[in-house]
Amino acid sequence: MSLSTSIREVSGVVIVDLSGRITLGEASGKLRDTVRDLLAKGNKKILLNLGDCTYIDSSGLGELVSSYTTAANQGAKVKLLNVQKKVDDLLQITKLYTVFDSYTDESEAVASY
């Protein structure tokens, strides 16, 4: 299953709904291009909704980190929404939970920026 993305905006926050697997190759490239495109358009508040993303490999994790750092370097903020257990386990193992602000409630996430 490849990665699909759809973009919507709520109260000035761009929410990227991600569905599928984020693995090395086309999927990680798609995530990278999506975030960079949003940043290029001047968006500073980006929320990645991982609710329908049940699998991420180390490259996908790396892409999440790169998205975070690329955004931070441009004065923008990438946060996570609806991280599923399998993915959360990976964030724990890699200690990336210390990097990302993560939310289970969309309204709360939007209000946090």
Added chain:
Amino acid sequence: MQEVRELHLELGSTLDSADAAELIVQRLAEEYGFSAEQIEHLGMAARESMVNAIVHGNAYSKEKHVRFSVVVGPEKITVTVRDEGLGFSPTEVPDPLSRENILRGSGRGLLLIRAFVDHVEIHPAEPVGTEVVMVKFSSPQAGGQSEHKEE
């Protein structure tokens, strides 16, 4: 009791091979009664080791292959991935958990492999390359609580 089964393949240095390896390991583990979580973890360990072999070992070379083996029985599954690259020392891989590396965009594959199998060996292959051997036990009684070891 199910007999031990072996599978030995020579795969191309493309990401399709990582997909195939993940699927093969998961199907065999399922066939031998491993739990859903174990199957998930085995698939990820197989994928990560294959990606390391394809990307870092063989550098996507069409002339180089990845030897992929699975030996599975009721008590344990052993997955071996061998590339034809220049080799590397696992001790020289930067610690992805350290503060200075936490924001790196890569370097977490070995960490995940170690987390998801019970035993890992990484050693130089002859005449070239690196061989990664991963073992996962079906239950603690079968040895599933043994310490992670590397040689």
